[in-house]
Amino acid sequence: MSGEVPEGWTIGPMVQFFELQRGHDLPAQSREAGGVPVIASNGIVGWHNQSPLSGPGVVTGRSGTIGKVNYIKERYWPLNTTLYVRDFKGSEPEFVYRFLEHFPLTEFQSGTGVPTLNRNDIHPIDVVFPPLDEQRRIAEVLRSVDNAIAAAQQVAEHSRALQSLLTTVQCFGHGYEMINLGDILADIRYGTSVKCDANEADGYPVLRIPNVVNGRVELDDLKYAAVSDADLRRFGLEAGDIVVVRTNGNRAYIGRSALVADGAATCLFASYLIRMRFDTRRAWSPYVYAILNSQPVREKLLKAATTSAGNYNINTTSLKGIAVPLPNLETQHQIGEVIQLATEAANACEDDVKHQQRVKANIMSDLLSGRVRVPA
Incomplete structure (x- = not known):
């Protein structure tokens, strides 16, 4: 990597700060209801109860979906389509999650068919890590940003559900x-x-x-x-x-x-x-x-x-x-205009979520590079 190392931060190969391991096989018939989440490259795909790993865990896609990163606070099972953090080596797990969430994993995928990410291709890459206390402060800031985005997403979902309900009532409730x-x-x-x-x-x-x-x-x-x-x-x-x-x-x-x-x-x-x-x-x-x-x-x-x-x-x-x-054209226009207002409100809520996600990307870039420091 290039650029000046922030004061107090450490530069070294990624594997110096945490180590990735390939996930494990688990037959589909073993994915029982309840228990711990089974994590594939694209997220949770089931549950099971046999010999789970202890959380917190950080899991990303190894084959198929590359670039999605999951943070699991409790016990979990990473499938063989994933890479998971086997050893945090003293790093803060939530910070490692944020680091991988921001890291350009897709740039290191290979394969002409199903894309694949090899841990040996990214372990040697030089990265910079802050000291442990600053890792925790950065993770806390980004957790707060995610909470704000989740709240905005909930508003957007409710707004879209209201639009759908209004459409159903207006169009199907009058015997046209x-x-x-x-x-x-x-x-x-x-x-x-x-x-x-x-x-x-x-x-x-x-x-x-x-x-x-x-x-x-x-x-x-x-x-x-x-x-x-x-x-x-x-x-x-x-x-x-x-x-x-x-x-x-x-x-x-x-x-x-x-x-x-x-x-x-x-x-x-x-x-x-x-x-x-x-x-x-x-x-x-x-x-x-x-x-x-x-x-x-x-x-x-x-x-x-x-x-x-x-x-x-x-x-x-x-x-x-x-x-x-x-209905007739006049009624179509009347109904359509009412629904359009609800649609515009739902669109505005979703645009706000997208805006907050862009802001988050900028905040992550600043914090994870050390351009902006989180005071103690």
């Missing part, structure tokens, strides 16, 4: 006529499968599954593709379109949708998404979008999903067959 989505569509199609290997100057931005987040189109981390004028017309988005996630390994993501606003109207959409464009004489897309995210319709979408090769899928035929309540 049920109409299949296919009867009010002007167009529905899968996205482009063209390779996204162009740059911003030579191609058009392409929305992918990661860009459909919390009911919104996020224009971060866009990929670009060079397409013909014909494909631009076929796969271009317009304000008021709705894009739907059609395939994913996580069942909860199936049917997740977003309403396209003006800012995304210059984008294309990828093949894992479906675009719906509605007959404006019969349907107002913000109202339909609200319906698609209501609990009754989400349940229908998940029921219609099929499985193949470990993925869940929904197709255009299933979407067209989903029945939704459809």
Whole structure:
């Protein structure tokens, strides 16, 4: 590593401050209810009661999900897809957790298929550690930051739940006529499968599954593709379109949708998404979008999903067959505007969580580098 070592801190190989060990096999049938958590590379995957390790423990992904770090205060069992801290060597366990949470573990993964993290690749890396008392103070500050973020997340979850309840009551509580989505569509199609290997100057931005987040189109981390004028017309988005996630390994993501606003109207959409464009004489897309995210319709979408090769899928035929309540256009606008206010409030709460997470990242960078010191 480079840079000046803060006064009182120690520089040395990572293994000088703590040692990682590969996790252990545990047959799926041994994961009994109750007992201690079984930790995989992506978090808790079950429970069991046999010969657990004593906490506190720090566990990170060894294969599969790299970069996620778990802190376990009580007893636990780390699976063989993880690396866990076998010996803290006098370091504060919670500080080690914070250190690994901030450390760029994904930069050291290898493998052409399933990414893998080898402890021997990171043990020799030089790092700087503060003295034990400062480790504890830093951990305490970051714990307080996490508590604030958790409180903001709870507010956001309650706000989103209120929006969902309002949608259900407003749309399904008045006996409106049920109409299949296919009867009010002007167009529905899968996205482009063209390779996204162009740059911003030579191609058009392409929305992918990661860009459909919390009911919104996020224009971060866009990929670009060079397409013909014909494909631009076929796969271009317009304000008021709705894009739907059609395939994913996580069942909860199936049917997740977003309403396209003006800012995304210059984008294309990828093949894992479906675009719906509605007959404006019969349907107002913000109202339909609200319906698609209501609990009754989400349940229908998940029921219609099929499985193949470990993925869940929904197709255009299933979407067209989903029945939704459809009042007249004036009522759609009235309901949609009320729901939009609730949606904006929920979005604001979620944006606050994201802001606090960015602030946390900056605080971690300052504290774990010693640029900012926590006084005794």
